[in-house]
Amino acid sequence: MREILRGVLVLPLALAFVSCGGGEGGEFGEEEHITGSHYQGQQCISCHSFGGGTVFTKLNAADNDVNSAAAYHTVVLLFEDGSSLTAPRGRGSGNFQIPSSLNGKFTATVVDGNGKTVNKSLELSHTPDRYNCNSCHTQSGASGAPGRIINSFYYGAK
Ligand code: HEC
Numbered sequence: 605m606r607e608i609l610r611g612v613l614v615l616p617l618a619l620a621f622v623s624c625g626g627g628e629g630g631e632f633g634e635e636e637h638i639t640g641s642h643y644q645g646q647q648c649i650s651c652h653s654f655g656g657g658t659v660f661t662k663l664n665a666a667d668n669d670v671n672s673a674a675a676y677h678t679v680v681l682l683f684e685d686g687s688s689l690t691a692p693r694g695r696g697s698g699n700f701q702i703p704s705s706l707n708g709k710f711t712a713t714v715v716d717g718n719g720k721t722v723n724k725s726l727e728l729s730h731t732p733d734r735y736n737c738n739s740c741h742t743q744s745g746a747s748g749a750p751g752r753i754i755n756s757f758y759y760g761a762k
Pocket residue numbers: 632642643644645646647648649650651652655656657658694695699700701
């Protein structure tokens with residue numbers, strides 16, 4: 605029994621390792637600094653030319669609470685035209701980058717280190733001006749957002 609359990613546990617770890625090495629790169633480059641502390645919960649665009657945000661493990665996590673950041677998670681935006689955008693991770697645990705121009709309404713989904721969907725917004729509820737995620741996804745939530753972007757289904761799994 606113990607041997608079987610060990611086999612089951614090793615597989616997801618191996619997959620996580622493979623998916624971290626993979627393909628995205630592009631404009632931002634995601635390999636460096638995807639763990640650790642970097643202004644979690646704050647508005648990336650106040651210091652950078654790009655938007656973005658932070659995935660947390662708690663809906664009401666405070667700014668800079670790196671212990672509540674959801675390491676290796678990121679978001680995938682599903683646009684109304686059928687295209688998608690996977691946000692590069694980092695810098696900092698749970699942080700991800702979003703370009704400041706987005707084409708069309710989108711459903712925001714959260715994925716774990718294996719690429720598995722673990723949370724999503726309501727269908728196509730987000731307009732293209734919503735690239736500065738942490739401006740609404742604050743500790744207590746602003747402009748109708750319930751709080752932080754979290755790594756478990758806010759509306760329940762579907
Ligand atoms: C208060 C200002 C500030 C905020 C807010 C901030 N950063 Fe940064 N960021 C910096 C500085 C300064 C550097 C360069 C520091 C260094 O390399 O040691 C940096 C470097 C980076 C880098 C590596 C260099 C680059 O430009 O590609 C990334 C990626 C990054 N930040 C992502 C983010 C993300 C994502 C957010 C939002 C969740 C964010 N930052 C919020 C100040 C900030």
